[in-house]
Amino acid sequence: MFNGVKRMVTMLLIGLLGAASPLLAGSLERISRDTHWSGEVTLSGPLQVDKGACLTIAAGSTVRAELPNSKLLVLGKLVVAGSAQQPVRFETVSGWEGIEFIEAEQGSTIRYAHFNSAQHAVSMIATGPRIAESEFRNCKIALRLLREASPLVENNRFVANEIGIDNEMRSSPTIRGNRFEKHSVSAVVASNSARGLIENNRFENNKQGVGIVQPYPDPLRGNRFIGNEIGLYCSQTKNSPLIEKNLFKKNGKGVVNYSFAYPTVVNNRFFDNDEAIRNDQFGSAVVAHNLIRGSKTAIYLNRKSNAQIEKNLISGNELALFVDYSSYPQVRNNHFLDNSMGVKLGIYQSADWEKRSGSKRLVQEQASARNSRNPLLAQAPEQFNDYVDVSGNWWGAQNAALEKAGPDVNLPMFYDRRDKPTVSYPGFGKGDYALDVIRYAPWLKQPVKGVGP
Known part of the structure; x- marks a missing residue:
């Protein structure tokens, strides 16, 4: 054993690592000088790359971890220099704790690396490595951005992880050109003041493509969401994010805006989704200049979701617009063409019930019963028309x-x-209540210019 690393084929050290001594598995050993690995290398315990040191792993190398905590801690710099023909493979035990960048020096890169079955393959705090052309499979979390991390994550493949990228605590990655497939929880999640551009990725056959549960100031642009249970989920995002120029195809739900989420959904294309856009529980998006075609329901509004729907081309859907539970959208200058049904009101769309019984009180009572203190509940509307x-x-x-x-x-x-x-x-509520009515006149006598993407 040498500093927690067994040399299986070759391990070339550039500089001295200091005195080596046998350690029990799980003890921390350190690299304090520039070091080069090639061939097969085994980690028998945790190993730290100190400040001022750089560990380089050559193309074609294999790194094996004997124990889950045989992780690689990086305070200095790490260069994983794989190639398309000779990737670096991390062949580790299930639950491996992976590579952890902790306020590491700038300049780390991971290219053409393969990770499998890690608890979290790569984690980072206040670090911005470039991670590119790599593959992450069967991990609990592939990339874990714990705090103030700013990596460039591009052209990677994420397959069958629980979570592909967990973006937390003021982290701001750039996530570009990646492919995410078959994630059992979510390909990307963001919360706790995280942000970051999400652009030109492909999300396919995931339980959820992207989940955002907070305001998110950066755009989601040019992505392809195909065959997911939910393509994009927004909750309590307020007037964010900007969702533009994406493709949503054959998803269960393309975009879900839930609980005080008011994103701008503009210039997207929706094809053959069960529900293209779902707004629920005060989810009131701006929906403009989209093409929505072939859905079972193009736009679904429920529980006081007052979306602004303008200049969309909504064509060839089973149902163009569903409105329920005291939702009163603004719907203007759209083209509704060749839909089996134009607009349907659900059985809870009744201003009469709101005026005589009122749901705001019921919602606040239910929130109090579950100890919810969401201040946004006070913004729930109290004035209702009896028409959509x-x-x-x-x-x-x-x-x-x-x-x-x-x-x-x-x-x-x-x-x-x-x-x-x-x-x-x-x-x-006691007795019967009148359902709302649809007010469709006056209608436009001719098409509108500039409709759709």
Whole structure:
């Protein structure tokens, strides 16, 4: 044993490491001078690269960890110099604690490295390495950004991890050009004042592509979300993030805006999703200049979600717009074309019930019962109309039916009070309540310029 490392083929040391002594597994050993590894190297315990030292791992090397805590701590610099033909392989025991950058010196890079079955393959605090062209498989967390980390993460492949990138505590990575597949929790999660550009990545067949649970000032741009249960989930993000020029295809839900999330969703393309955009529990996005086609439901609004929906091309969906539970969107200058149904109100869309019984009190009582102190609940609306206004839109071939019927007729393209006059809510109010009505007149007589992406 030499400083916690067994030499299996070759290990070339540039400089001296100081005196070596056998240590029990799990004891910390240190590299204090520039060091070069090649061939096969085994870590038998934790090893630290000190400040002022650089550890370089040559292309084609294999690093084995005998124990979960046989981790590599980096305070100095680490250069993993794999190549496409000769990647560096980290062949480790399940639950390996990985590489940890702790306020490390600038200039570290990990290129063409393969990680498998780590607890967390790479973790970092206040460090910004470049991680590129590498592969992370079957890890609990592939990249863990614990605090104020700013890595450049580009052109990597993340497969079948629980979480691909966990972005926390004022970290600000650039996540660009990566491929994320089959994550069982989420490919990327961000919370606790984290930020960072998420651009030109591919998220495919994940339980969740990206999950953001806080305000997020940087954009998500040019990504492809394909076949995920949820493409992008936003919660309590307030007026963020900017979601632009992405593709959402064949997801269960493309974008979910939940609990006081008001992102701007602009210039995206949605194809063949079960729900393209879902707004729930005060999730009120700005939805503009998108193309939404082939969805079971194009836009779903529930529980006081007052989205602003303008200049979208909403075409060929089973249902263009679903509105329920006291949601009152602003819907103007859109093209609704060839949808099986235009607008449907759910059975809880009743201003009559809100005025006579009121949900704000019920929500606050429920929050109090679960010890929630979310100050945003005080912003819940208290004034309600008894109609959902979708006037000022272009309905294409269905305009002829509107012209023939006039402004206040029960049409097959709408489902509202004319179809179900009253509703009742046992336990949440006495008697029957009137369902809201859809106000569709006046409609546009001709298409709008500049609709869609």
